[in-house]
Each structure stands twice: as structure tokens, then as C-alpha cells.
Amino acid sequence: MSNEFDVLVIGGGATGGGTALDLALRGLRVALVERHDLTDGTSGRYHGLLHSGGRYAARDPESARECIEENRILRRIVPHAIEDTGGFFITTPDDDPDFADTWAAACRECGISAEEISIAQLLQEEPALNPHTSRAFRVPDASCDSFDVLTALGAAIQAHQGSVLTYHEVVDLDVTDGRVTGAMVRNQRTGETHRLATSMVVNAAGAWAGRIAGMAGCPVTVRPSKGTMVAMAYRFVNTIINRCHLPGDGDILVPVGTVAVIGTTSVNVPDPNDTSVEDWEVRKMLEEGEKMVPGFSQARALRAWAGVRPLYEEGGSAAGREAKRTFAVLDHLQRDGVGGLVTVVGGKFTTYRLMAERAADLVCNQLDVDAPCITKEFILPDVRQPLTGVKPHWLGYRLAHLEEERQPGPLVCECELVTRADIEQATAEHPDPAAPWVLDDLRRDLRLGMGPCQGGFCGYRAAGILHENGAANAEQTNAALADFAQRRWKGQRPLLWGQGLRQALLDEHIYHDILGLDRLDNGT
Amino acid sequence: MDDILVIGGGPAGLFSAWLAHRRGARVRVLSTGIGTTHIMPGWIGVLDTDGDLESALTDWIDLHQHHRDSGSTAPHPYGLTGLDSIRAGIAALQELCEPAGLHLVGGFERNLRLPTALGAVVPAAFAPESFAAGDLNRPGSMLIAGPAGWRDFFPALCAANLRRQGVQAEACTFDLPEIASAKFDNLSTGLARLFDRSSVRERVAAQIRAQLNGAMAQKILRIGMPAVLGLDDYPGAWCHLQDLIGAPVFEIPTLPPSVPGTRLYNIFKDALGHAGVQFLLNMPVGRGLWEPGRSEVGDAHPGVVSGVAVPVAGSAVRERVYRAHDFILATGGLYGGGITSNHRGELREAVFGLPLTGTRPMPEWFGDRFLQAKHAIHDSGITANDQMQPTRPDGEVLYQNLRVAGRLLGGYNGPYEGSTEGVWIATAYRAVSALLD
Numbered sequence: 001m002s003n004e005f006d007v008l009v010i011g012g013g014a015t016g017g018g019t020a021l022d023l024a025l026r027g028l029r030v031a032l033v034e035r036h037d038l039t040d041g042t043s044g045r046y047h048g049l050l051h052s053g054g055r056y057a058a059r060d061p062e063s064a065r066e067c068i069e070e071n072r073i074l075r076r077i078v079p080h081a082i083e084d085t086g087g088f089f090i091t092t093p094d095d096d097p098d099f100a101d102t103w104a105a106a107c108r109e110c111g112i113s114a115e116e117i118s119i120a121q122l123l124q125e126e127p128a129l130n131p132h133t134s135r136a137f138r139v140p141d142a143s144c145d146s147f148d149v150l151t152a153l154g155a156a157i158q159a160h161q162g163s164v165l166t167y168h169e170v171v172d173l174d175v176t177d178g179r180v181t182g183a184m185v186r187n188q189r190t191g192e193t194h195r196l197a198t199s200m201v202v203n204a205a206g207a208w209a210g211r212i213a214g215m216a217g218c219p220v221t222v223r224p225s226k227g228t229m230v231a232m233a234y235r236f237v238n239t240i241i242n243r244c245h246l247p248g249d250g251d252i253l254v255p256v257g258t259v260a261v262i263g264t265t266s267v268n269v270p271d272p273n274d275t276s277v278e279d280w281e282v283r284k285m286l287e288e289g290e291k292m293v294p295g296f297s298q299a300r301a302l303r304a305w306a307g308v309r310p311l312y313e314e315g316g317s318a319a320g321r322e323a324k325r326t327f328a329v330l331d332h333l334q335r336d337g338v339g340g341l342v343t344v345v346g347g348k349f350t351t352y353r354l355m356a357e358r359a360a361d362l363v364c365n366q367l368d369v370d371a372p373c374i375t376k377e378f379i380l381p382d383v384r385q386p387l388t389g390v391k392p393h394w395l396g397y398r399l400a401h402l403e404e405e406r407q408p409g410p411l412v413c414e415c416e417l418v419t420r421a422d423i424e425q426a427t428a429e430h431p432d433p434a435a436p437w438v439l440d441d442l443r444r445d446l447r448l449g450m451g452p453c454q455g456g457f458c459g460y461r462a463a464g465i466l467h468e469n470g471a472a473n474a475e476q477t478n479a480a481l482a483d484f485a486q487r488r489w490k491g492q493r494p495l496l497w498g499q500g501l502r503q504a505l506l507d508e509h510i511y512h513d514i515l516g517l518d519r520l521d522n523g524t
Numbered sequence: 525m526d527d528i529l530v531i532g533g534g535p536a537g538l539f540s541a542w543l544a545h546r547r548g549a550r551v552r553v554l555s556t557g558i559g560t561t562h563i564m565p566g567w568i569g570v571l572d573t574d575g576d577l578e579s580a581l582t583d584w585i586d587l588h589q590h591h592r593d594s595g596s597t598a599p600h601p602y603g604l605t606g607l608d609s610i611r612a613g614i615a616a617l618q619e620l621c622e623p624a625g626l627h628l629v630g631g632f633e634r635n636l637r638l639p640t641a642l643g644a645v646v647p648a649a650f651a652p653e654s655f656a657a658g659d660l661n662r663p664g665s666m667l668i669a670g671p672a673g674w675r676d677f678f679p680a681l682c683a684a685n686l687r688r689q690g691v692q693a694e695a696c697t698f699d700l701p702e703i704a705s706a707k708f709d710n711l712s713t714g715l716a717r718l719f720d721r722s723s724v725r726e727r728v729a730a731q732i733r734a735q736l737n738g739a740m741a742q743k744i745l746r747i748g749m750p751a752v753l754g755l756d757d758y759p760g761a762w763c764h765l766q767d768l769i770g771a772p773v774f775e776i777p778t779l780p781p782s783v784p785g786t787r788l789y790n791i792f793k794d795a796l797g798h799a800g801v802q803f804l805l806n807m808p809v810g811r812g813l814w815e816p817g818r819s820e821v822g823d824a825h826p827g828v829v830s831g832v833a834v835p836v837a838g839s840a841v842r843e844r845v846y847r848a849h850d851f852i853l854a855t856g857g858l859y860g861g862g863i864t865s866n867h868r869g870e871l872r873e874a875v876f877g878l879p880l881t882g883t884r885p886m887p888e889w890f891g892d893r894f895l896q897a898k899h900a901i902h903d904s905g906i907t908a909n910d911q912m913q914p915t916r917p918d919g920e921v922l923y924q925n926l927r928v929a930g931r932l933l934g935g936y937n938g939p940y941e942g943s944t945e946g947v948w949i950a951t952a953y954r955a956v957s958a959l960l961d
């Protein structure tokens with residue numbers, strides 16, 4: 001592998017992935033450097049809502065306009081990751097009835113289609129919704145799988161001679177004569193550090209961007225804002241539901257695959273690594289869910305997790321819900337007198353492509369590269385073999401796939417229909433299958449362990465396959481299984497009551513009583 | 525009217541019913557569904573100890589009988605039953621299983637050390653005879669064998685982990701083309717039904733014999749296989765396979781459904797059926813009916829349970845009432861459904877609303893580490909006296925004709941004490957003895 005690049009992009013989320021691809025498509029030699037797996041940060045911890053912009057129309061019209069424009073583009077360039085659910089904004093008895101007209105006018109201003117429909121029509125389409133809803137509007141929201149988007153970005157970067165270095169953490173930037181010329185990166189697995197030389201660095205580290213910029217002596221103050229989400233074991237709705245009020249806690253319900261995700265909270269946190277889920281956040285999600293879907297809090301909750309938004313306003317001090325969702329591209333040469341470094345921060349998953357375009361424009365400008373951005377038209381590859389006539393995000397996709405193959409081979413994960421062949425292929429493609437985090441990476445690739453049993457059955461099966469294929473020795477396999485079980489536990493831990501609690505006791509029984517994983521020396 | 529109505533069809537309920545029948549009582553069992561027999565590993569764990577089991581148990585019981593007076597948590601079930609009920613309970617279970625060919629071997633001197641599917645080692649006082657050759661207290665290298673491509677058992681991983689602990693273990697797979705068929709039931713029970721067929725056993729034995737005659741050759745003294753060696757034809761299938769291979773064969777439990785547990789369930793079910801004891805499944809008891817007790821100064825009169833009501837399927841209001849002289853509540857704990865929980869952190873005993881002890885605020889139910897935490901939720905449950913009657917925390921008996929057995933009891937942490945099976949056996953035995961002695 002070469003250690004010299006035109007541009008190093010730091011951060012394997014949507015923004016970094018998008019920027020690296022944009023630059024690769026303009027003919028530059030790029031490397032995308034990510035300290036964990038792609039989407040391990042905020043991109044993989046979001047609710048899955050491809051915004052129409054309706055959420056921001058009233059308070060933050062600039063973000064709203066960006067959202068609707070990018071929404072249209074993403075539907076075109078990454079169709080396999082988007083389920084066109086559409087969305088509703090609804091006025092429940094808990095919302096100010098006068099807000100709807102103000103909001104609808106704001107949507108018109110921003111060019112977001114918001115057609116009012118009758119409550120009878122609403123309830124016919126979504127019978128689980130609160131029957132006391134007074135107003136309802138249809139908007140072009142959609143459900144988007146960020147894992148699929150990043151998988152596609154990663155594949156496209158590599159197809160255009162770019163490098164994707166996951167599990168490589170940037171520990172320092174080289175600054176020579178007022179210019180960033182390289183980065184010291186540590187391979188997380190081996191612990192070895194080596195230097196990557198580069199003409200430019202793009203800091204797309206999201207909530208961690210302040211730390212990266214600080215390595216070059218540039219002060220960037222990101223205001224990390226933690227949002228907690230809960231995945232419920234039922235889909236409830238086939239359309240994205242937004243409460244028609246100013247954005248608040250727990251007012252978005254997103255159908256994703258077999259589950260529905262409710263989000264979010266907004267808590268300013270000093271440490272961007274703080275993804276802890278607090279009890280009040282879970283209670284709040286269930287209470288708010290009840291207002292949209294009566295009976296919500298009685299249903300089984302599967303997992304809770306938190307992501308940290310990288311809120312940023314140049315010169316501003318607003319945080320949390322008050323802060324704008326727009327983004328900034330910082331030219332550190334102009335701003336701080338440090339050349340070779342560009343920071344792109346803020347924004348939304350929905351606007352990642354636009355952020356990438358602006359950052360790449362600035363990089364090309366500084367490198368005197370005269371190549372236009374083509375990402376608006378570049379269709380991202382679907383790395384799976386698509387089935388003809390079936391949309392990848394149709395719920396029955398995996399089942400149809402299994403049935404078409406006739407010889408499906410044994411299912412490893414029955415909840416998410418993952419086969420042995422899927423595991424073997426993903427393991428073969430994994431850069432480091434002996435790493436302790438490998439099963440969690442397979443989860444992001446395949447949805448392994450993301451269904452109701454939360455890894456109780458499929459964890460052992462996937463670990464056994466890894467070992468059988470020689471990808472990991474017994475010690476490494478045990479560590480990977482323990483890591484996987486613990487990560488699955490982290491998301492269940494705040495939700496253990498009722499049926500979910502019974503499931504967790506079954507999982508404990510399997511791992512502890514039947515398999516005795518914790519009796520092995522590195523099994524906890 | 526029945527003499528004894530048992531509520532719960534898990535191991536504690538079914539064992540209680542059989543014990544009570546054996547003592548001449550008229551018994552009936554009501555159960556929501558199949559219980560934890562179908563997830564149990566198959567061995568009988570009494571207490572996790574490396575040393576002499578009987579003296580460890582004696583110390584444990586002494587400690588917990590003294591601890592009983594201290595109040596806030598429920599007394600340990602072994603403190604209530606004593607060593608005698610543990611011993612007599614296991615002897616009775618052996619007696620029940622013997623005619624069906626399930627020989628439970630072991631003793632109170634020293635725990636067997638049995639390999640798991642992952643190659644860890646678990647202590648257990650007793651185990652089916654078909655597990656016994658795997659006991660790692662005995663020397664002798666082993667060959668771990670399983671069907672190639674089966675998702676629920678990985679011989680190489682099992683053997684590698686055993687080797688890392690100093691056990692001489694090799695691994696091999698054998699072909700079983702049936703499991704590749706799309707129609708095949710890929711669970712343990714599906715495989716066990718294959719092993720019920722002698723032609724399958726012959727094919728498998730031939731392949732394993734070929735391995736033994738090959739390079740790894742003579743040094744292998746025993747063969748470990750997933751616990752699927754026969755269901756209806758057990759122990760015949762296991763014995764036959766062992767004869768065909770010409771070396772001791774032992775079973776290793778793997779992911780549920782549990783074949784060894786299903787065998788035990790079938791033994792219970794058949795024994796009750798032959799005895800004319802009604803075992804009614806799909807009978808979720810909705811509530812208990814009782815005459816309340818009275819409490820006067822210095823003189824408590826416990827209540828009396830008069831019956832239990834089962835909702836009639838399809839009706840919101842109708843229920844059927846079952847009455848008996850005495851009742852044994854063996855509905856299980858939080859897993860089994862005897863205790864329910866909700867998102868407000870409330871725990872409730874499902875039938876009578878009996879008081880629970882050892883409960884804590886919801887955030888303390890589970891620890892942050894999945895597998896090291898000895899989660900506190902396991903300690904919660906019903907408090908009982910040594911007659912297995914549920915009591916208030918102060919010891920006052922609630923209902924004179926109600927007994928409790930199994931996981932519904934508080935005061936113990938089965939998974940981390942290694943006492944899961946010992947507790948259901950001893951408490952069922954004690955509950956029935958207290959009623960019928």
C-alpha cells in the first residue's frame with residue numbers, strides 16, 4: 001500500500017465517505033481514514049430518516065432547503081439504500097393546533113411539498129396512529145439505511161483507486177512551515193503507528209472534528225449533542241411520522257426494516273464519546289411514542305442507543321435544538337494560517353453529499369485541480385446482487401432472495417435472514433477477520449443479531465463459522481463472541497422489562513449456562 | 525375435586541406432580557405452555573464447587589440457615605429444603621427416569637466436569653449416562669465430532685478451546701446429506717430424529733471409525749458429539765452408535781431446543797399420562813381465588829386458596845375455575861412467566877400477587893457487563909418457609925394450602941451458583957413432602 005496521497009480524509013461517516021468519493025471521482029488519490037468501522041460514529045447511530053426538510057422549515061429554512069434538494073438527489077444516486085415510505089406531519093392533541101398553518105406556509109417557502117390530507121385518509125393509511133389527530137400533511141420523507149450508503153461509498157472509493165483504512169486512528173498531524181503535510185495513524189489491531197504523507201487533509205471527523213483540528217493548532221469548537229433512539233420490535237407504521245410542532249424530543253417515528261425507530265433526545269455532552277443512554281431518555285421516548293401511536297409504551301422495545309450530533313456554528317454559541325443544522329466548511333489557511341487542512345462540520349446525514357461537494361471544491365481550489373463535482377449524477381453501486389423486479393428495501397427482499405436461490409443453505413440469523421454464505425462472504429471481504437470487533441462489523445454489513453433475539457442464537461453460529469473457516473483462532477473467536485455479546489447487551493440494558501427481559505434471560509442462559517463463554521479465559 | 529392442583533408445566537411443576545401422584549394423591553397440572561425443560565442443558569447442577577460437593581453443600585446450607593433470620597432478602601431455597609431434600613429429590617428423579625432408560629449418573633463427592641459446545645468446562649453433580657464419558661475428571665484424549673455444515677455445533681472450536689485448557693482433543697466432521705435439504709428441520713430435535721434411524725447411525729459411525737483408523741489413530745479414547753443422539757429411541761440410539769464406533773461416545777449440549785431436556789419432558793409426560801394425571805397445556809391461569817386470612821394481635825390466621833381461574837379462549841369475561849385441596853405454584857420466575865415486569869419497573873407474581881422480596885429499583889436489576897455481573901434480578905422472588913409455604917418477609921404464612929417450587933422462589937442466583945437444577949428438584953420434593961407427610 002502506498003503511503004502517499006493527494007488527500008487524506010479523516011472520518012468514516014457519511015461526510016468523510018462522501019468527500020473521499022467526490023475527490024476520487026475528480027481524479028485525486030485519496031485515503032479515507034476511520035478509527036473504527038465505517039459508520040461507527042454518528043452516521044451509524046441515526047434514526048434512518050431521509051429528511052424532506054419539513055422538520056426544519058419553520059425555524060431553520062436554510063437547512064430545510066438543503067434537505068429537500070439533497071433528498072431528491074439521494075433518491076436518484078443511492079436508490080438501493082432508500083425505502084420510499086413518504087412521511088406525515090401530524091397534529092396530535094398534544095400539539096399546538098395553530099402551528100400547522102404556520103408550518104405549511106414555511107414548507108411552501110422552502111419548496112417542500114406538504115399536501116394536507118383528511119384524518120380519515122390518514123387513518124386508512126396508518127390505522128395505528130392516534131385517532132384524535134386533527135391535521136395531517138404528506139411530505140416526501142423517506143427511510144434510509146446509512147450502513148448501505150457507507151458500504152456503497154466505500155466500494156466506490158476503492159473502485160476509483162482510493163484507499164479505505166478502517167480501524168486506523170489519526171493520532172497526530174504533521175505541520176511543517178505552517179502547512180499540514182501528513183498524519184500519524186495507528187493501526188488499532190497491531191498498535192503500530194506509521195506516517196501517511198499527503199498534500200491536503202480533510203477533517204470530517206464529525207463530533208470529533210475539534211480534536212483533529214486541534215492537532216494542527218486550529219481551534220474548532222464543536223458542540224456535541226447526544227440523541228437517544230429506541231428501536232421497537234414492531235413496525236407500527238409504513239410511513240415516517242413527524243409531530244407537527246417545533247422539533248422536540250421523541251417526535252419522529254421511522255419504520256426501518258422490521259422495526260420502528262423513535263427519536264430523539266438532545267442533550268449537550270462535553271465528551272463526543274458519551275453515547276450512554278439514560279433511563280429518563282427511554283421513558284421519554286415511550287411517553288412521546290404513546291402520543292403518536294396509542295399503546296406504544298406497552299409494546300416490546302428492542303434496543304436503545306445514542307448518537308452524537310456534531311453541531312457547529314462559526315462564531316455562534318447556540319447548542320442543542322437552538323443550533324442550526326446547517327454546516328460549515330472551514331479553510332484553515334484563511335482562518336488560522338494553517339495550510340493543507342480543511343474542516344467540514346455540522347449538517348445532517350441527508351445533506352452529506354452537499355457538504356462533501358463544498359469541501360471537495362475547496363480542496364480542488366487549493367490544489368489547483370480543475371475538475372467539476374459529478375456526485376449529483378454518480379449512481380452508487382449496490383454491492384449485493386440485486387433481485388430483478390424487487391426493491392432492496394422491500395420487507396420481503398431477503399426472503400425472496402432466499403427462496404429464489406432454491407438451495408438457501410442454513411440460516412444463521414433467523415431474525416434477519418442471514419445465511420452461512422452471507423457470513424462467509426462478508427468474512428472473506430473483511431480486512432481483519434481475526435479482530436475482536438469482527439462480529440460487530442458483520443452486524444453492520446448483514447444486520448446479524450439486530451432482530452428480536454439480539455444475538456442470542458446467531459452469535460455462537462457466526463463465531464463458529466469464523467473459526468471453522470480459519471479466519472480466527474479459538475482465542476480470537478472467543479474474544480469476538482464476547483465483544484459481540486457485550487455490545488448487544490449495551491443496547492438492551494436500558495430496556496429490560498416484559499418480553500425483552502425474558503429474551504435477555506434466555507440469552508444469558510445460552511451464553512453462560514449452555515456455552516459457558518465466561519468460563520473461558522478471554523470470554524468476558 | 526383434586527387433592528393437589530399444580531400450576532406450571534416446567535420441570536418443577538411436572539416433577540411435583542409426579543411425586544405427589546407417587547404418594548397417592550389425585551393430581552392435575554395446568555400450564556400455559558411448555559416450560560424450561562426445552563432449554564435446559566441436560567446435566568443436574570447442584571452447586572458450583574471444585575471440592576467435595578457434600579461438604580460444600582453442608583457449609584452452604586449452614587450459612588443460609590443462619591442467614592435466614594436476617595430478613596431483607598428471601599432465604600436461600602437450600603436453607604429451606606436442607607440437604608435431605610436435595611438427596612431424596614435427586615434419588616426420586618433417578619427412579620422416575622430409570623425405567624425410561626435415562627440413567628442419571630454422578631454423586632455428591634465431586635462434581636463432574638463436562639465440556640460445553642464452546643469447549644468451556646461446566647461442573648455438575650449428575651448427568652445423563654450419555655454425557656458421562658465426557659467428564660474431564662477422567663483422563664483420556666477425545667475426538668469431537670459433528671455434522672459438517674450444521675449451524676449449531678462446531679467441533680473444531682470446541683476442541684481448540686478444550687486444548688487451550690490442557691485437554692487432549694481433536695475434531696472432525698462427518699457428512700449427513702439430509703441436513704442440506706431445504707425441507708430439513710435444522711434444529712437439534714430434527715437431528716435427533718435422524719439419529720433415531722439406525723441407517724443414519726451406521727453411516728455416521730462408519731465415517732467416525734474411518735477417522736479413528738486414520739492418522740489420529742489409536743490415541744483417541746472417547747468421542748464427543750452434539751446432544752442429538754436419539755430422541756424417541758433414546759438411549760437405544762446412543763448405545764447403538766457407541767457399539768458401532770467401538771469407543772465411548774458422550775453428548776455435549778448445544779443451542780436450544782434441548783434434546784436432553786425434551787427427553788426429560790417426554791419422561792414426565794409419559795409417566796403422568798400412564799398414571800392418569802391430567803397435564804393440560806394451553807391453560808394460562810389468570811388469577812387465583814382465595815379466602816383472605818385474618819391477622820389479630822399475637823394470632824395470625826392464614827388465608828385459604830379455593831381455586832384458580834383460567835380464561836376461556838375467545839371470551840373476554842368467561843373463565844373456568846379449577847378447585848383442589850392444595851395447590852403447588854410452580855409458574856417459574858421472570859423467564860418462565862411466574863413473575864411479570866413492566867416498563868415502570870414493577871414486578872408482580874402473576875397468579876396470586878404474592879409479595880416479592882429481593883426486588884430493587886429497575887436500574888439495579890442488571891449490571892453493565894453482560895456475563896460477569898451476577899445480575900441482581902436473579903435474587904428476586906417469593907419468600908417461603910421450610911414447608912414451602914409463601915410468606916410475608918416477616919415469616920407470616922399467607923395461604924395455608926399453597927406451596928411454591930422452582931424458579932419462582934427468591935434468594936438464589938441459579939446461573940452463578942450452579943444451582944438451577946438442584947433448586948427445582950429439592951423444592952419440588954420438599955413441597956410435596958410437606959403436603960403429604
